[in-house]
Amino acid sequence: MYRKVLVLLAIIITVIYIGYSFHDHSKKVIIEQPSASFTPVTETPPQTAKADDYDFTAFTAKHILDIDALLQMPDYPTGCELISLTMVLSYITGETVDTEILIDDYLTLSVDDFTHGFMGDPRKEDGGGCFPPVIVRCANKYLKDCHMDLRAEDATGITCQEIFDCIDDGLPVIMWTTMYMEEPQLQNHFMEYDNKTYQWYTSEHCVLIKGYRPKDHVFIINDPLIGEVERDIDEFVKISDSIGNLAVIIH
Secondary structure: HHHHHHHHHHHHHHHHHHHHHHHHEEEOOOOOOOOOOOOOOOOOOOOOOHHHHHOHHHHHHEEOOOOOOOOOOOOOOOOOOHHHHHHHHHHOOOOOOOOOHHHHHHEEEEOOOOOEEEEEEOOOOOOOOOOOHHHHHHHHHHHHHOOOOEEEEEEOOHHHHHHHHHHHHOOOOOOOEEEEOOOOOEEEEEEOOEEEEEEOOOOEEEEEEEEEEOOOOEEEEEEEEOOOEEEEEEHHHHHHHHHOOOOOEEE
């Protein structure tokens, strides 16, 4: 009898021990130490970029406005300024502008004042030329008669970056330079207009900048003497700086 009691007691103790061990294992938590290469995530995950976050113009290979080149020869041997203006007006109006009408009906002529009128006759070999104020007045008279809400502006002093910005905004720039990129020689011939001083120079010439190509560092120019041509930006700006960065824009 006593042996039976001991056996029964042993069985009960064994059952209790097995049950306790199983219950404790079910609650056991295994804690693993991080490896040496483990790096905790403490930064906010990057967000998906939106199109607005990028300046796509910085990745554009070229910036060129669709403007056909016009030549001044043989009809306007000294009329580069009027041909450049004709190209811009044709572009912004969407119509073919007649240079003859600009000269006959809107251009002011002068004997020796290149800020108040065109010196001489742009149809003649011995004609002179004119500076931004003359082209601005000529353009604005024409635009007024066309009932267009646009104005020409004397942009003399324009910077290289501002030229880029104009092109990117769809605005061609009428710019003074020299014929065939010759070295300009400033003359002792000054004119005052609207609190600005302008100085005449040799090989005076006017062109239309319609684009630029950053990769090749060139301006794309409609030159009334040559047609479409590329000019190294640094060389063009050097000449432009020396004569005062003379320019006209219409906007």
